[in-house]
Amino acid sequence: MSDAVLDAARIFLNSFIEPRRLLVAVSGGSDSKGLLLALHHASQTEARKGFSLVACTIDHRLRPESASEAEAVGAFCTSLGVPHRIYRWEGDKPRTGLQAAARNKRYELLAEAAGALGAECIATGHTLDDQYETIAMRGARGAEGGQGQGGAGMAATVLYGRRIWVLRPFLGLRRTAIRAFLEAEGVGWSDDPSNVNPVFERARVRADLAASGDVPALRWSAAQRSASSVRAAALISGHVRVYGALVAEIAVPLAGKMDDPDWCRGMMSLAAVLGGRDHLPAGATVKRLSGFLKSDHPGRMTAARVVFDRRSSGLYLYREPRNLPVLDLRPGERGLWDGRFTIASLDSALTVSAGDGGVWQQRLIDAGLPKGVAMRASQVAPHIVPAEAGNTGGDTAKVECRIGLYDTFLPGFDRIMADAIAVLFGRDRYPAPPVHDVLTELEG
Ligand SMILES: Nc1ncnc2c1ncn2[C@@H]1O[C@H](COP(=O)(O)OP(=O)(O)OP(=O)(O)O)[C@@H](O)[C@H]1O
Numbered sequence: 216m217s218d219a220v221l222d223a224a225r226i227f228l229n230s231f232i233e234p235r236r237l238l239v240a241v242s243g244g245s246d247s248k249g250l251l252l253a254l255h256h257a258s259q260t261e262a263r264k265g266f267s268l269v270a271c272t273i274d275h276r277l278r279p280e281s282a283s284e285a286e287a288v289g290a291f292c293t294s295l296g297v298p299h300r301i302y303r304w305e306g307d308k309p310r311t312g313l314q315a316a317a318r319n320k321r322y323e324l325l326a327e328a329a330g331a332l333g334a335e336c337i338a339t340g341h342t343l344d345d346q347y348e349t350i351a352m353r354g355a356r357g358a359e360g361g362q363g364q365g366g367a368g369m370a371a372t373v374l375y376g377r378r379i380w381v382l383r384p385f386l387g388l389r390r391t392a393i394r395a396f397l398e399a400e401g402v403g404w405s406d407d408p409s410n411v412n413p414v415f416e417r418a419r420v421r422a423d424l425a426a427s428g429d430v431p432a433l434r435w436s437a438a439q440r441s442a443s444s445v446r447a448a449a450l451i452s453g454h455v456r457v458y459g460a461l462v463a464e465i466a467v468p469l470a471g472k473m474d475d476p477d478w479c480r481g482m483m484s485l486a487a488v489l490g491g492r493d494h495l496p497a498g499a500t501v502k503r504l505s506g507f508l509k510s511d512h513p514g515r516m517t518a519a520r521v522v523f524d525r526r527s528s529g530l531y532l533y534r535e536p537r538n539l540p541v542l543d544l545r546p547g548e549r550g551l552w553d554g555r556f557t558i559a560s561l562d563s564a565l566t567v568s569a570g571d572g573g574v575w576q577q578r579l580i581d582a583g584l585p586k587g588v589a590m591r592a593s594q595v596a597p598h599i600v601p602a603e604a605g606n607t608g609g610d611t612a613k614v615e616c617r618i619g620l621y622d623t624f625l626p627g628f629d630r631i632m633a634d635a636i637a638v639l640f641g642r643d644r645y646p647a648p649p650v651h652d653v654l655t656e657l658e659g
Pocket residue numbers: 239240241242243244245246247248271272273274275321338339340341345407410
């Protein structure tokens with residue numbers, strides 16, 4: 216049993232290109248203590264030297280014991296030589312939606328702690344049991360279908376606030392395995408009483424699942440998901456050129472490839488990035504698209520907000536020219552435009568809309584795209600103008616490609632997106648990781 220826990224920690228660390236500093240979110244419960252301990256062991260081995268761990272506990276101040284529990288986590292971390300911080304949720308608490316508010320606050324504080332401790336990612340101890348509960352809750356709320364996620368459940372990786380990755384290395388493990396690991400290591404844990412308080416929906420779902428012994432249908436296990444994502448990224452990385460969040464170019468015939476689920480998944484991840492969505496296309500759309508992609512004739516099909524444009528030179532994916540939003544930004548404000556680009560205004564108010572893609576069109580042509588594709592893709596690129604006529608002085612904005620998509624925190628995707636930024640913005644070297652922090656200056 217315990218081998219599975221250590222294996223999950225090793226596999227997780229092995230999925231990074233380079234060692235990083237990770238912030239482990241430790242509540243004091245079994246799952247997050249098990250995560251910290253397993254990562255600590257895995258990072259001690261010769262091959263993994265260079266990883267460093269820091270830990271943080273959020274004291275929500277909702278129960279009188281929370282402060283001493285957080286201190287106890289601190290003592291545990293000290294025993295492992297892992298630096299630990301406690302962040303507190305100060306101020307009034309809402310009367311309704313307490314759990315959701317606590318979760319939002321928790322991620323906000325964890326992101327703050329990661330920044331303060333110089334960590335690039337946050338690891339949490341979510342387990343397969345949490346996953347089952349999430350799926351059961353989403354199912355009960357009728358959230359299945361429509362969103363294209365359904366039984367896919369909670370993502371193994373999320374770009375929180377488009378700033379920092381939250382990673383869930385134990386999403387494929389059962390809680391019983393983690394507890395067995397801790398027991399074998401002689402480490403105890405605390406049980407949060409709200410986990411069994413029937414006032415909370417999650418506690419009720421947890422009790423129902425335990426009583427019935429049923430588990431909800433999962434579209435992928437976390438292990439499959441992560442193996443599939445790694446392979447998907449590896450498969451497509453040799454064949455795809457991406458131009459920021461604007462165009463992807465695939466030069467190979469796709470007739471047979473779309474039957475490979477990992478290739479298909481890589482393609483759908485690209486479609487999600489280029490369409491500015493944070494979920495993969497729904498099953499029926501994927502089926503329709505596969506049918507189209509398997510034929511050889513030139514032609515276009517639009518699905519999941521993306522145009523699939525097949526020409527003799529290759530297949531091109533870009534955002535469909537419909538329902539593109541207008542975003543107004545005050546000086547110093549930052550906003551996400553069309554789910555694809557984060558735009559930060561510098562010293563003047565800005566309006567961001569689509570169209571007049573002159574600058575973009577030339578860049579895309581210079582980067583080697585066919586003229587027709589460059590023209591169409593530039594029309595769905597962000598066009599940034601000062602909100603006040605006549606204000607043209609100085610730099611107006613910084614633009615960041617939005618490359619965050621769940622399941623893309625993987626070596627292959629890091630590379631693809633680094634390529635994308637290098638190609639589109641004419642850089643001669645890759646930006647340093649994490650790629651999503653790269654800001655590119657645009658002239659007025
Ligand atoms: N107070 C907290 N401080 C730090 N991290 C937390 C806290 N609460 C939750 N987390 C993180 O979020 C993950 C999932 O939260 P959840 O509420 O399901 O966990 P839990 O049951 O309270 O504790 P555990 O998962 O450690 O057994 C935890 O594994 C942990 O990584």
